[in-house]
Amino acid sequence: MLSQIKTLWTVFVHLFKRNETVQYPEEMPYQAPRYRGRIILTRDPDGEERCVACNLCAVACPVDCIALQKTEKEEDGRWYPEFFRINFSRCIMCGMCEEACPTYAIQLTPDFELCEFDRDNMVYEKEHLLIDGTGKYPDYSFWHVAGKTITGKDKGEAQNENKPEDVRSLLP
Amino acid sequence: MNLSFFLFYISAAVAITTAIMAVTRKNASHALIYLVVTLLSIAVIFFLLGAPFAAALEIVIYAGAIVVLFLFVVMMLNLGRSSVARESQWLRPGMWVLPAILSGVLFIVFGYTVLQTENSAMIEGQVVPPKEVGTVLFHEYLLGVELAGVLLLAALVGAFHLGRRYLEERREN
Amino acid sequence: MFFENINWSYVLILPLIGGALGGALVLVWWERRLLGFFQDRLGPNRVGWFGILQSLADAIKLITKDDWVPPFGDRVLFILAPIIVAGAMLMAYAVLPLGPGLIIADSNIAILWILAMSSLAVYGVLLAGLASNNKYSLLGGLRSVAQMVTYEVFMGLSLLGVVMLTGSFSLRDVVHAQEDMWFCIPQCVGLVIFLIAGLAESHRLPFDLPEAEHELTAGFHTEYSGMKFALIMAAEYLSLILISALIVVLFFGGWLGPKFLPSELLSGIVWYGLKVVLVINFFILLRAAIPRPRYDQLMSLGWKILLPLSLLNILITGAILLGTQ
Numbered sequence: 233m234l235s236q237i238k239t240l241w242t243v244f245v246h247l248f249k250r251n252e253t254v255q256y257p258e259e260m261p262y263q264a265p266r267y268r269g270r271i272i273l274t275r276d277p278d279g280e281e282r283c284v285a286c287n288l289c290a291v292a293c294p295v296d297c298i299a300l301q302k303t304e305k306e307e308d309g310r311w312y313p314e315f316f317r318i319n320f321s322r323c324i325m326c327g328m329c330e331e332a333c334p335t336y337a338i339q340l341t342p343d344f345e346l347c348e349f350d351r352d353n354m355v356y357e358k359e360h361l362l363i364d365g366t367g368k369y370p371d372y373s374f375w376h377v378a379g380k381t382i383t384g385k386d387k388g389e390a391q392n393e394n395k396p397e398d399v400r401s402l403l404p
Numbered sequence: 405m406n407l408s409f410f411l412f413y414i415s416a417a418v419a420i421t422t423a424i425m426a427v428t429r430k431n432a433s434h435a436l437i438y439l440v441v442t443l444l445s446i447a448v449i450f451f452l453l454g455a456p457f458a459a460a461l462e463i464v465i466y467a468g469a470i471v472v473l474f475l476f477v478v479m480m481l482n483l484g485r486s487s488v489a490r491e492s493q494w495l496r497p498g499m500w501v502l503p504a505i506l507s508g509v510l511f512i513v514f515g516y517t518v519l520q521t522e523n524s525a526m527i528e529g530q531v532v533p534p535k536e537v538g539t540v541l542f543h544e545y546l547l548g549v550e551l552a553g554v555l556l557l558a559a560l561v562g563a564f565h566l567g568r569r570y571l572e573e574r575r576e577n
Numbered sequence: 578m579f580f581e582n583i584n585w586s587y588v589l590i591l592p593l594i595g596g597a598l599g600g601a602l603v604l605v606w607w608e609r610r611l612l613g614f615f616q617d618r619l620g621p622n623r624v625g626w627f628g629i630l631q632s633l634a635d636a637i638k639l640i641t642k643d644d645w646v647p648p649f650g651d652r653v654l655f656i657l658a659p660i661i662v663a664g665a666m667l668m669a670y671a672v673l674p675l676g677p678g679l680i681i682a683d684s685n686i687a688i689l690w691i692l693a694m695s696s697l698a699v700y701g702v703l704l705a706g707l708a709s710n711n712k713y714s715l716l717g718g719l720r721s722v723a724q725m726v727t728y729e730v731f732m733g734l735s736l737l738g739v740v741m742l743t744g745s746f747s748l749r750d751v752v753h754a755q756e757d758m759w760f761c762i763p764q765c766v767g768l769v770i771f772l773i774a775g776l777a778e779s780h781r782l783p784f785d786l787p788e789a790e791h792e793l794t795a796g797f798h799t800e801y802s803g804m805k806f807a808l809i810m811a812a813e814y815l816s817l818i819l820i821s822a823l824i825v826v827l828f829f830g831g832w833l834g835p836k837f838l839p840s841e842l843l844s845g846i847v848w849y850g851l852k853v854v855l856v857i858n859f860f861i862l863l864r865a866a867i868p869r870p871r872y873d874q875l876m877s878l879g880w881k882i883l884l885p886l887s888l889l890n891i892l893i894t895g896a897i898l899l900g901t902q
Binding site for chain 2: 651654657684685686689690692693694696697699700703704706707715718719722723726729733744745746
């Protein structure tokens, strides 16, 4: 009996406590920068597409919602996606693609409002996904850190680049 | 000829019709619903005769408790088509002709005595408030009330005894 | 004749039915809102001013919904059941005083009448469970019958103390007898028993075993939809209002204000309304706080604690009355 009365009192006191409810459409809840929402494709600081069409994101995706096709640039042979398609009606916002991406091209944003009346509108093409900015890693450019051989220039001959280490010289 | 006159005949007609329906229904739950309506119309007649206390008790005890328990049992038994078929077997003319004749004889005797006594067709009467009922019960009929109480106590003890034996048997198993 | 007891105040019938049903509608919203506050939420606040039109929106939805009658059940009884529940509950309002002189039928058996009507409401629940021909409905119906028949006993017995102190079954006399002291003080045991029995009679949480949604989906009204369901819900809220008003009339002095305040501070009907709203809020608090007991716990609470307690209450009240006379 006493415990019932104590319960009643505890619940009654909650009448005067602050409500936890967030009035969503009017009042946005706080979204952490690393919240996993809508997926974007970013560009590097030079304004080029970061994506190198390596297909790792498509492999990592547990629900197979990413589809892309590789093509090459004529002038330097760098890879880039010919098309890049994410089906958001399948996407579970797990962030595996972001983890798999070697160039920080694919990133998840705090935007979670992905509602459409038509299911077809949930399929995002490259022009919908690609943004103008660099996303979460403003200074990172994959081609400055790693790259493919350029004609007439061997490994270690580029600007600000050391010679590759001869592993045998490290022997004691 | 006033309003309560009409109300009496309406509720009496309802009571008789539903009583007949209660006897002739094959579905037990339907029969019990008709029985409830019979009891309610009898309660209305009590009201009209100036016994509101008896009317309320009729509803509370008969309609509200006893028939509810009947219905409760009917629900527990899960009566289906087979029981309806059995009921219709019981309602063959051979089964009800003799009781009907006997009741008809009783009805004629009853009607005769009612017609013999004078001033028996009074619908209006003195309103008996609950307090008066209590006073009469505990003065003139004190012995009867006490005896009924003892009887009910015996029934209660008996029910308790039966229930306890059943519980003990179940505990042993 | 009992017609003499009914005065000109049948005019009250329509406003009372309208007010009670409107009150039930508002109560649905208010309960959800208050439950929200108790649980640190907001509750429905979108439709209309602070969400007050939520019930109206729900009602429109229920009217336009498909009113399905199960083909495997008993059609007539299925349709009859909600009518019986709501009808019996509305009938009970006939003897409920709303204020000094505001009463439809000032009957001298008012308390018995209310008990009779609440016992008739059992049929609605029972037939709903029986006619649905569904195991959850049947179990809910069985439970509710056992619960209501059991708790009706204590409801009646707990009121006997009040009736003894008043010397009448009339609710107006009950209020007038409380001019010196409200019955919640001499009849505090009766009040607690009546409160518990009233909860059980109106299937309010914590005693909502007939519809216990975690075990029986929705108990006796599992198969109901549309307006039939709305009628059952309305009857439930009507019985909540009825029980609250009865508690106020029987134990908290009805339309009488507290003695230590000047009597002309507020009019009787305002006092009455205030007290009823307070009691309703207390019922909602009970719903928010107390978990549902198990079925056998409910039964043993009834027969092993409340029955001896209410009998003792009657015995002691009677002894004191005899001693002081």
